[in-house]
Amino acid sequence: MSIDVMRRLAAANPITDLPEVAPVQSLGALSEPARPAHRTDGWRWATAVAVLLAVAAGGLTFALSDGGSGPGVDVAAAAYAATRHGAGVVEASYLTRLPASPQAEPLRHIEWLQPSTGARRVRTIGTHGQVLSELQTALGSIEAWEPGRGSAGRMLIVRAAAREGEQAPVGGLALYQRIYRARTLRLRGRETFRGHAVWKLSGISGWIARSAHGSHPQPAFEEVVLVDATNYLPLVERQVSLQQPGHPVLLESTLTGYRWLGASTSITRLSAQHPRAALVANGTRRRPRTAQR
């Protein structure tokens, strides 16, 4: 078999047109070699903002360092600040696994958060890269969409039923924010995760109203969070069952990507994005609508 591999390789070039570049005048600082080059590194910027916000928000964010091994900052607050931007949309990608069910394939999720509106969208992606579903929550509405065979998919809309927090996220930044706001997180120490230094936090995330032998609420679930010691992003979130023997990890999500999409971005409503999707509400199938208001 003869394949012109170089021709096929050239045709696969993802960037065929030359991109626009900043005018050379914008590089005026180059005429002063001693001056450090201007950088707009997103990670550094986000980390600096995160720490500053943590300082401003917590009031008690700077804690006394307990010798040389303490974090010097309130890790939980810094991680909370690192997951939030005042304007625009934050995008996070993460993998979710069910350690108790090793046969279950991990799912990929992309999460978008818009703090100014409280909107959150999560896309669930299967092992072969196919979109399995999308869920969007905002104040006053929940919208869920799943693709259909050769069609525009199906849409479920619930209105005036969702307040912030009613839809419990299963992982990602929103889950961390929810746990942080519950004010149960405590710093448990410093660990190494895949060769990198992380801070370990944990807190009770679920309760059983009554125990079998008394009336006091019993903790049912604990969230263990590993926070990157460099940029304070929550890398790993583990949901531990406190009611089962051995306290197994039921669910683990690992952050694989994070970026801020800019102040001018916003999350589009799912119903506006898929206007031709068949509307399903309360199990009743209705005619497709072109717009949901």
Added chain:
Amino acid sequence: MGRRAIFERVYSEHAAAVKAYVLRRAPASRADDVVSEVFTVCWRRLEDLPEDPLPWLLRVAANVLHTDRRGEARRERLHRRAADAASSAPDWAPAPRDAGIGQALARLRRTDRELLLLIAWEGLSPAQAAVALGVRAGTVRVRLHRARARLRLELERQECEESPSELSMEGST
């Protein structure tokens, strides 16, 4: 021609090509930073600039990207490893337009892949690629021959895997 004028000519002629090179290998959000750093080096070492500056600039870009990844993006590497556990994600930012090519490239050694991409995507000649990689032209010719053969082998292997022989259904009703 003054120093400034030389620099501006180099920038106007090659900045877009350098940015395209970066965009093929790094997230778009980092491209402007990397290009800025490449031309900062270019400004400082203007006297060392060869007559054909593009391969030299791409070599600087490769070094900047390498340093960038090693020194500043520890967390990204960590995440990439986590993602790699579930999928064999390639180490360049946008996926190639041909998924088969993407898979085949991912199976090649990094040095082979970089050489092929310099020629097929950046449009360099083997001699220019040698400058970009910092090796001799003769070495590039040998490596290129070998890399082409490996890529062809990977593509042929894919075709074999995509058209498996019919499965025997004996015993089924």
